[in-house]
Amino acid sequence: KTAHLQEYLDQNDVPLRVLPGAEVRVEPDLIDRIREGEVLTLADHGRYVLLELPHEVYIPLNDLLQNMRRAGLIGILAHAERNQGILHQPKVVSSLVDAGCLLQVTAGSLVGSFGPDVQKLAERLVEQGQVHFVATDAHGPKVRRPQMRRAYQRVVELAGYRMASDLFHRNPAAVIDDRSLAGHGRGSDAKRSGFRRWFHWNKAG
Secondary structure: OHHHHHHHHHHOOOOOOOOOOOOEEOOOOHHHHHHOOOOOOHHHOOOEEEEEOOOOOOOOOHHHHHHHHHOOOEEEEEOHHHOHHHHHOOOHHHHHHHOOOEEEEEHHHHOOOOOHHHHHHHHHHHHOOOOOEEEOOOOOOOOOOOOHHHHHHHHHHHHOHHHHHHHHHHHHHHHHOOOOOOOOOOOHHHHHHHHHHHHHHHHHO
């Protein structure tokens, strides 16, 4: 269906590239389902997996992330800032990043669409250099609107233009092209370098 949609767009001279992908529910047999082709990776490249937790609770992901790494997979956690468990214990984010997890926050979270607590956590994660992507999680033109322009400006205010370019352009392009994210590593070195980059960009921006 993705290919058919792309063909239709091309035939009508719509300058838009559409790629397959979806949020994937965290389940015990996730890696097996990916190997069997039952679960999509982003852009269908077999590398990046957009993980989704239940909104109400936090489920520890360290074992899953370790197993994914062994299988050549990289987890991207969607809207972590909106998970109620993470909101109550935000320090778990550092352990996730240390374990090689990438974080994606929702544009609406950065502009207050989900309330002040979610906005505060999203902004803090950006300031700490622990966010790798900003996405719409849009549901329509009126309900859950994209709000990417406003979110981009907010990231610029929080961490500078270079960080905004990474979260909105360079990192998503790396996923689309099946490349590793520039400067992304695992463990405490990756976390510390994120803090250094944030300080430099915030000062420069």
